[in-house]
Amino acid sequence: MSLATQVPMLAEWVKAQEVKGAKLKNASVFNRNLEEMLDMRRAEQKLITLRKIGPNSDFSSNDFLSLGSSGILRTAFLEELARLPNFNVGSTGSRLLSGNNDYIETLENEIAEFHGSEKALIVNSGFEGNCSIFSTVPRAGDVIVYDELVHASVHEGMARSAVIVREPFRHNDVESFRDTLESILETQALIRDGHRCVIIAVETIYSMDGDVTPLKDLVEVAKELFPAGNAQFVVDEAHSTGVVGPKGAGLVCSLGLQKDVAIRLHTFSKALSGSGGVILCNDTVRTTLINNARPLYFTASPSYPTLAAIKAGYRLLKEGATEQAQQTLQDRIKLFLTTLSSHPAYDRAVDAGIFHVPLMEGWESKPFLTQIVPIITPEKHNYFLTFHLQLLKMSAYPVDFPVVPKGESRVRLVFKATNTPQEIVELANAICEWGDEMLEIKRGGKTGTLPKAARQVYSWLAAGANTNGFH
Numbered sequence: 001m002s003l004a005t006q007v008p009m010l011a012e013w014v015k016a017q018e019v020k021g022a023k024l025k026n027a028s029v030f031n032r033n034l035e036e037m038l039d040m041r042r043a044e045q046k047l048i049t050l051r052k053i054g055p056n057s058d059f060s061s062n063d064f065l066s067l068g069s070s071g072i073l074r075t076a077f078l079e080e081l082a083r084l085p086n087f088n089v090g091s092t093g094s095r096l097l098s099g100n101n102d103y104i105e106t107l108e109n110e111i112a113e114f115h116g117s118e119k120a121l122i123v124n125s126g127f128e129g130n131c132s133i134f135s136t137v138p139r140a141g142d143v144i145v146y147d148e149l150v151h152a153s154v155h156e157g158m159a160r161s162a163v164i165v166r167e168p169f170r171h172n173d174v175e176s177f178r179d180t181l182e183s184i185l186e187t188q189a190l191i192r193d194g195h196r197c198v199i200i201a202v203e204t205i206y207s208m209d210g211d212v213t214p215l216k217d218l219v220e221v222a223k224e225l226f227p228a229g230n231a232q233f234v235v236d237e238a239h240s241t242g243v244v245g246p247k248g249a250g251l252v253c254s255l256g257l258q259k260d261v262a263i264r265l266h267t268f269s270k271a272l273s274g275s276g277g278v279i280l281c282n283d284t285v286r287t288t289l290i291n292n293a294r295p296l297y298f299t300a301s302p303s304y305p306t307l308a309a310i311k312a313g314y315r316l317l318k319e320g321a322t323e324q325a326q327q328t329l330q331d332r333i334k335l336f337l338t339t340l341s342s343h344p345a346y347d348r349a350v351d352a353g354i355f356h357v358p359l360m361e362g363w364e365s366k367p368f369l370t371q372i373v374p375i376i377t378p379e380k381h382n383y384f385l386t387f388h389l390q391l392l393k394m395s396a397y398p399v400d401f402p403v404v405p406k407g408e409s410r411v412r413l414v415f416k417a418t419n420t421p422q423e424i425v426e427l428a429n430a431i432c433e434w435g436d437e438m439l440e441i442k443r444g445g446k447t448g449t450l451p452k453a454a455r456q457v458y459s460w461l462a463a464g465a466n467t468n469g470f471h
């Protein structure tokens, strides 16, 4: 059977890694310059390609509650469209010009109420939301303190802000957070004297690590060191929206910290299976954003169908229609962790450094489990594991530097409510079987020997391209 028939996604990826090199001789300078840069990625078999999951078991999409794949959201969405049969499909303009209307304002009020927030401001994407917040809210003289693993969109926003001092703290490390705040108090007189603010950026569930911010502890430290309230939090709920807290209202709601967090960002592109985001804040912050956020006013407001999908998603949350999926998701993650850790090969593989699963530590005592589970491997081995899974028709993807720190290559697994127990058990078994295969290779001292799936993929690759960089 050919590669194209066996695993179409892999076939496309293999084909795309072929270095173009000499074939570019007659290309325009414009294209050649770009292709040369892409060739550097191809030479390492790291060209990113757009891929489709196809019929594979899905361990990569963000449809955590399966609202999209199950069709539940479609039904609610079509019902919502039917309520306004004469709707205007287009957005008609920027929110500041013609793009504002009763529908979006009512929806914002409903969303604010659901999450226990004074106000809400809908944006076209979570990325745009973070860019708007961080480029606009921190004023000159403020300091931004951020968890070292915050999302790229926060960095994008920070880079556009007027803030000069931006201090990372060690990921999820409360002591490092405290040290960072203390050193700011020592060095920044305007902040110490209460004339300027510290804006703190954290995520609820980290997108590449799947671990949860110790938000309650961080809030306590900030309150202790800044009793005047000039240290304020911006919490990104992208991965907790819909899956954490009462009816999926998020981590801040589940911890009762609505009054302690100045700004929250929820995204609709993940568990809510739509697109867009919402900034939850007070009236002052909302007005500040409307007046200053370039990502907001130099773009059209979300179109009516986009808003209708968001409204339909929130209706499902509010009615409790997603609670069963929330519970099922928890059960599936639990099944995965149990099956993986009780497999006879698991300890062997972990002890030998073939892979490890940081989230395995103490998972039984966590208040909830997270749907993002990275399997950390040595560099390139994350590709070997991906090939192994893809050939078994399981979709999961490798992640490397610069998306994650060097030395922390991984296969990022993402679970959703409609993953069947059988799929989950097969996945856990497949990972451990691959672990055993790698262990055999390691024990045999045969450096450079590839595991079976990688051999197969590279033989396809070698038929049409070079294999530099894999051995």
Ligand SMILES: Cc1ncc(COP(=O)(O)O)c(C=O)c1O
Pocket: 125, 126, 127, 128, 130, 151, 153, 203, 207, 236, 238, 239, 267, 268, 269, 275, 276, 277
């Ligand atoms: C933590 C976090 N924040 C924000 C975003 C951006 O969200 P959106 O897809 O709505 O632009 C993402 C998406 O990957 C994310 O993981």
